[in-house]
Amino acid sequence: MNELTEKEALLEGSGYRYHFDRMIYFNRATRRALSLEFVADHSFNEIQDLVDKQPPAANGWTFYFNEPPSDRIKRELAEVLD
Amino acid sequence: MTERTVADRLREEYSLLSPEVKRVLLQLQTDVAHLLLDSTLGLNHHERIHIEARAKECDSAIEALRRREEARQFDEDTPEKYTLTKLPDLAALRVLVFPKPRLEEIHTIVRSKYANWTPDPVKTGTPRKWRAWKYYGYCSTSPRIQAEIQVVPMLTGLFWQVEHDAFYKPRDAVLRGAVNKPIVQERAEAVYDAFEALEAILEQELARNAEQEGQ
Numbered sequence: 001m002n003e004l005t006e007k008e009a010l011l012e013g014s015g016y017r018y019h020f021d022r023m024i025y026f027n028r029a030t031r032r033a034l035s036l037e038f039v040a041d042h043s044f045n046e047i048q049d050l051v052d053k054q055p056p057a058a059n060g061w062t063f064y065f066n067e068p069p070s071d072r073i074k075r076e077l078a079e080v081l082d
Numbered sequence: 083m084t085e086r087t088v089a090d091r092l093r094e095e096y097s098l099l100s101p102e103v104k105r106v107l108l109q110l111q112t113d114v115a116h117l118l119l120d121s122t123l124g125l126n127h128h129e130r131i132h133i134e135a136r137a138k139e140c141d142s143a144i145e146a147l148r149r150r151e152e153a154r155q156f157d158e159d160t161p162e163k164y165t166l167t168k169l170p171d172l173a174a175l176r177v178l179v180f181p182k183p184r185l186e187e188i189h190t191i192v193r194s195k196y197a198n199w200t201p202d203p204v205k206t207g208t209p210r211k212w213r214a215w216k217y218y219g220y221c222s223t224s225p226r227i228q229a230e231i232q233v234v235p236m237l238t239g240l241f242w243q244v245e246h247d248a249f250y251k252p253r254d255a256v257l258r259g260a261v262n263k264p265i266v267q268e269r270a271e272a273v274y275d276a277f278e279a280l281e282a283i284l285e286q287e288l289a290r291n292a293e294q295e296g297q
Contacts, residue, residue, distance in 0.1 A: 002208040004264040020259040022153045035152040036262055065152045072159045 007039050007047050014051045019081075026081050030055040033081060034064040041066055088156035088164050089144050095166050096140040102224045103137045107173040109223045111135040114175055114231065117195055121188060128288060130236055131188060132178040143169060154259075170202070170218035171230035180236035181285050189215050189233045196231060204232070207271040213238055237277040245270070 008025075011034070012018070016025040026033040032055065039047060056062060061078045063069055069077070115122075115133055122131050138146070143166050148154050156164060166172060177192065179185040199219030206213050214234040221229055234242070245261065260266055 002264070002268060004208060005268050008264045018259075018263055020263075022155070023149075023259045023262055024153050033153075037152050063153075067152060069153065069155075070157050070159060073153065073155050073157055076155060076158075077153055 003044060004040060007044055010044065010047060010051065011039070016051075022077070022080065024077075028081070031059070031061045032064065033061055033077065035066065037066050038064045085158070086161075088158055088161045091161055092144045092147065092164060092166055093140060096143060099166060099172065099227065100137075100140075102227050103172045105223045106221050106227045106229050107135050107137050107175075109221045110173060110175050110229050110231070113195070113221075114177065114192060117191055118177070118188060121184075121191065125184075128181075129184055130178070130180040131184070132236070134176045134178065136174055136176075138169065138172050138174070143172060146171075167226050167228070170200075170228045172227050173221075173229040174232070175230070176232045176234055176239060178234055178236040178239040180281075181288065182235060182281050183285065185233065185235055192231060192233055193217070199231070204234075206267070206274065211271075211274070213274055235277065235281060237281060238274060241273060241277065 008018070011025045014027070015029055016027045016032075016034070018025055023036040024033050025036070025039060032050075034047075034050075042050075050064065061074065061081060063074055063077065111133065118131060118133070125131065146169055147164060147166065148156060151157075177188060179188050193215070196217055196219060199217040201215075201217045203212055204214040204216050205211060214232055216230060216232045218228050218230040220227070232239075261270075
């Protein structure tokens with residue numbers, strides 16, 4: 001297994017699903033979404049820390065992207081993921 | 083009135099660029115075929131040089147631009163930042179070569195004419211492994227349409243055709259994006275490695291056969 005595959009296994013083992021069309025990992029329970037680029041560019045430990053972190057109290061989705069998405073993109077993605 | 087989406091604007095841009103893309107492709111295909119004429123005529127019976135040309139289709143071009151965005155989502159609030167002229171391969175040529183020693187030779191010939199084009203070799207896997215030569219730039223026909231040339235080991239190139247049809251052009255949305263999933267990429271790497279090993283052994287056997295015939 002290479003590192004990226006290990007990160008994928010970690011995410012999928014933590015309840016994340018891969019969205020084939022959007023190429024993001026998302027978890028409806030914690031309402032978090034990570035882009036494939038973000039996962040590729042961060043270490044296994046960083047992804048582990050993020051997965052272990054308590055989700056924010058707010059109801060909305062939290063997006064972990066290399067380039068922070070605009071409000072409109074967040075809104076449209078939230079509609080896709082909900 | 084219905085809002086024009088980024089994709090609508092890009093479709094309009096595509097129709098305006100399309101004749102220019104075709105001219106670039108015609109120039110590129112003719113130039114490279116001419117450049118490789120001597121090598122093509124000098125091939126041994128088991129050797130192959132195959133030139134494929136393609137103009138990116140409208141939907142593929144829009145999808146390629148979309149794939150550059152995280153979460154594959156255009157920001158509809160900033161449509162002006164998207165243009166198909168940013169794509170390096172609206173016109174593209176793929177030169178498939180067999181066997182590997184010919185590959186080096188063909189690459190050297192092609193590269194000599196397009197020496198000022200930007201190199202962007204195809205590397206895959208972790209750690210990154212070289213899979214094919216690739217460079218992009220402008221032909222004299224057009225200052226705004228970027229063209230790409232790939233010089234690729236034939237077995238790898240043929241696999242890419244199958245992979246492309248299966249993963250990039252599926253009508254089933256669930257399959258789209260599968261090619262970038264790490265576990266799928268890891269398996270694809272094993273296929274590339276197998277092709278390289280096959281080419282290496284074929285090369286070895288062909289050399290042995292040539293030696294025996296020379297005796």
